[in-house]
Amino acid sequence: MARLRLKDIRHSYMPNPATDADYALKRVDHVFEDGGAYALLGPSGCGKTTLLNILSGLLRPSEGEVHFDTLDVTGLPTEARNIAQVFQFPVVYDTMTVYDNLAFPLRNRRVPEDVVDRRVREILAMIGLEERAKRRAQGLTADDKQKISLGRGLARPDVSAILFDEPLTVIDPHLKWALRTQLKDLHRRFGHTMIYVTHDQTEALTFADTVVVMYEGEIVQIGTPEELFERPRHTFVGYFIGSPGMNLLPARIDGNTAQLGGQSVALPGAPRRLSGERIELGIRPEFVRLGREGMPVSVSKVEDIGRRKIIHANLEGEAIAAIVEEDGEIPAEPRVIFDPAHLNLYADSWRVELEGGR
Amino acid sequence: MVARAREENVVLELRDVSKTVSGERHISDVSLKLEAGSLNVLLGPTLAGKTSLMRLMAGLDQPTAGTVHMDGADVTGVPVQKRSVAMVYQQFINYPSMSVYENIASPLRVAGRDRATIDREVKKAAELLRLEPFLDRLPLELSGGQQQRTALARAIVKNARLVLLDEPLANLDYKLREELRAELPRIFSESGAIFIYATTEPSEALLLGGKTATLSEGRVTQFGQTIEVFRNPLDLLTARTFSDPPLNTIEVRKDRDRFLLEGTTGLPVPAALSGLRDADYTLGFRPHHLSLAPRGQSSISLDARVTVTEVTGSESFVHLDYAGNQWVMLEEGVHRLSGGERIPVHLDTRHVLVFDKAGRSAAPDLAKAA
Amino acid sequence: MNRTWNNKAWFMVLPVLALVAFSAVIPLMTVVNYSVQDTFGNNVFFWVGTEWFEEVLHSDRFWAAMGRNLAFSAIILAIEVPLGIFIALNMPRKGWGVPVCLVLMALPLLIPFNVVGTIWQVFGRIDIGLLGRGLYILGVDYNYVRDPVDAWVTIILMDVWHWTSLVVLLSYAGLVSIPDAYYQAARIDGASRWAVFRYIQLPKMNRVLLIAILLRFMDSFMIYTEPFVVTGGGPGNTTTFLSIDLVKLAIGEFNLGEAAAMSIIYFLVILAMSWVFYTVMTNYGTEKR
Helix, strand or coil, X not given: XXXXXXXXXEECCCCCCCCHHXXXXXXXXXXXXXXXXXXXXXXXXXXXXXXXXXXXXXXXXXXXXXXXXXXXXCCCCHXXXXXXXXXXXXXXXXXXXXXXXXXXXHHHCCCCHHHHHHHHHHHHHHHCCHHHCXXXXXXXXXXXXXXXXXXXXXXXXXXXXXXXXXXXXXXXXXXXXXXXXXXXXXXXHHCCEEEEEECCHHHHHHHCXXXXXXXXXXXXXXXXXXXHHHCXXXXXXXXXXXXXXXXXXXXXXXXXXXXXXXEEEECCCCEXXXXXXXXXXXXXXXXXXXXXXXXXXEEEEEEECCXXXXXXXXXXXXXXXXXXXXXXXXXXXXXXXXXXXXXXXXXXXXXXXXXXXX | CCCCCXXXXXXXXXXXXXXXXXXXXXXXEEEEEEECCCEEEEECCCCCCHHHHHHHHHCCCCCCEEEEEECXXXXXXXXXXXXXXXXXXXXXXXXXXXXXXXXXXXXXXXXXXXXXXXXXXXXXXXXXXXXXXXXXXXHXXXXXXXXXXHHHHHXXXXXXXXXXXXXXCCCCCHHHHHHHHXXXXXXXXXXXXXXXXXXXXXXXXXXXXXXXXXXXXCEEEEEEEHHHHHHCCCEXXXXXXXXXXXXXXXXXXXXXXXXXCCCCCCEECCHHHCCCCCCEEEEEECHHXXXXXXXXXXXXXEXXXXXXXXXXXXXXXXXXEECCXXXXXEEECCCXXXXXXXXXXXXXXXXXXXXXXXXXXXXXXXXXXX | CCXXXXXXXHHHHHHHHHHHHHHHHHHHHHHHHHHCEEECCCCCEEECCCHHHHHHHCCHHHHHHHHHHHHHHHHHHHHHHHHHHHHHHHCCCCCCHHHHHHHHHXXXXXXXXXXHHHHHHHHCCCXXXXXXXXXXXXXXXXXXXXXXXXXXXXXXXXXXXXXXXXXXXXXHHHHHCCCHHHHHHHHHCCCCHHHHHHHHHHHHHHHHHHHHHHHHHHHHHCCCHHHHHHCCCCCCCCCCCHHHHHHHHHHHCCCHHHHHHXXXXXXXXXXXXXXXXXXXHHHHHHXXX
């Protein structure tokens, strides 16, 4: 187990990068604390897999250093770094049995056979493949194969960190729940440093204590799931986290109030400094109250998704989403109120602190 | 293109269709009737038979028993080339050396349409799928979402009567999936074809709406309006298939006004269920019907032990153990409950589903009794 | 089930059937005809039943040739398959080296059989050949015309030179289809070079290797042109393979009946062996599922 430090990392896949746009990773300086559960969250092409490969040593960064505790591992190959990694698609050794697959990383490091046996049995029980231990890995389903991949990643108890690269992509929704909970449980029991790369917010938010949101080669916010949900630093975080994402409404600011077209919304405080061209008011659909009071809206579409209803409406010419609970009703002349505690203000996409606010 | 007159009663019908491959039953006695202009979701886990069923509908495979009808005519043995079918797969399948424009135009060229028609149809499809800025690019120069839009556009210009989509969004990013999913019902509604959409995700079925057929081990367990199937599943298998997070269940024995179960004092039978005969039942309910605070008169209180809590920022998934049953509670807001803690939770009995020993819903019997 | 039968489909394959009839079936029937009859000339034939077959099966000469064939196939498989895999493993996976290597590897495959024979016939000659003369100067007593061992060495070298490329190209195709994640996972698991080969590369190459073995076996078992050009089956009968013997019997000795019987047996042996390989291959395939 170790503390992983990325020191001023930049990476480009081009031989002679010139502008910022040539870099897959623009500048990353971050510390993964020992024993933390982290998620790297972002859309495809945001650089999260590049970052993971730099950590595992499969890729050498164009600039910067990687430290595991006090050791500079920048130049060290993967096998010398003492990490485990689970890939997006199942990687199993076809000709080996399930048992031998799990024992493989241990046997390669000359772990005594009785220790191997104990550990492998433990892992088998964890991933629920005890009955297939003696079967060849070849004939198994994708689900089972990915369980083996996960199990192999967890086999070595002494690794510096375990890296997961979208490991649940090929798994059915029902099993996802079980495996994710198991991973979380394992983290609690063994205290490994775990870094989990995904584009799926539910996976990232439920798994990690700290979520690192990446966008176009940069880290845009690091925070707990609550922070990301309640106070997104960047409009991208507001959009990317939450389903549907945060409503962003163009606004004019006048002291303590925000003008949305002809309507005005009271802010919990005045913005400290307000520079920038584009001012937007951000409010999550969860905090838009639909009722008989407030600003009038016209409902364009109602999606009943069973557990709740998503209301798509129009407020002063802008599209806005609101959430209504399963048994909630939509009034004939609907109006909305924004929960003042959950208002966020953005200037040129970055969040602005409010005086007297949080 | 000359718009083909679509009759209102166009249907694809499967009658007792079965498919056996080397002794293994992939599809068992499926009967379905799909209407023109409808969106039909096939929902089920991997290997439930979604792809096998689609292949039978398309005519790529022939059933071992049963018949397939289109517009009332038996088309069972008719090969796929002679049917009016378009397909979109999980992988983004486009012609790599052709531009997006040429990709979309390809089915029209095969059909021998004239230049002006092709141009008009391609432009129309590109507009519908927001591909106009990319028409000159090659597929590999596009993002995954745009590549899949191209494949969708190609399926749509083909103007086929049957459009089959096999987990088309599975390889896309979460957010892209969300965006395309929101657009699909609009795209579908503008075409008069029968759309069939396979997915493993209950939430996807709910967002798409339309009708849903739940599949389990090669059988269609229920077929109806999506929200209706979700709210009133006719059997336990359907309820399980159509729940994400998984359905919470508990096996009980009804004895007059109590549901008895070993190791606990049991539960009072809610008024709505008092018409049930005394027997063994499985109760099922979804995670959001459990809560920390009671929700009015219809809630009953239970003592459960917390195993793990997952917080998404806006909601918390609290994993519970109740008399050996593993449950999940979905609660709004952030609740950090530590493992091992015993807490009272409240079950909203208005939404409890009751299944008999054989897994059939007891709701119809209740309705009769009332 | 009412499956549609398209009768027109048969017309499409008719030309092929006719062609096969002329090129294969009719000659084969002629051979069968010869194998059960004898003649004293003047086109007068009489029925001898299975006599020719019995004679072939009881002839030492036949079994000796058969033995040589089996030995030859076994030896070249034992050399070419491991050597081919080894070369494929060491070929570059990307960059300018890839096309260069591929072209170099494909070169021997493009040379006609009899030319290959001629090249090596000249190459090994002790008076003018580079190999033969070179060895002679080094003091090695090498003479493929006189020494049976030298003759075998020459033919085997020739075949290895000619055909290892095929194994290389097939193995290489198998290797490049392995996703990168496998190598990465192996590095992370701390696997040795040997373990990577044994547990990743070999299993993933299995199918193409079986095809390579099948092709090389059939080809080597039917070998004719090259040894005929180089050694003419000698010295003595030491490089007389079934095919060469067959020609000797049929054309040299004009023993048509026995030659016909022998060629049928030869054909059946190849068919049987190929069937065995095929079964092994398909069984391996089903086990994969």
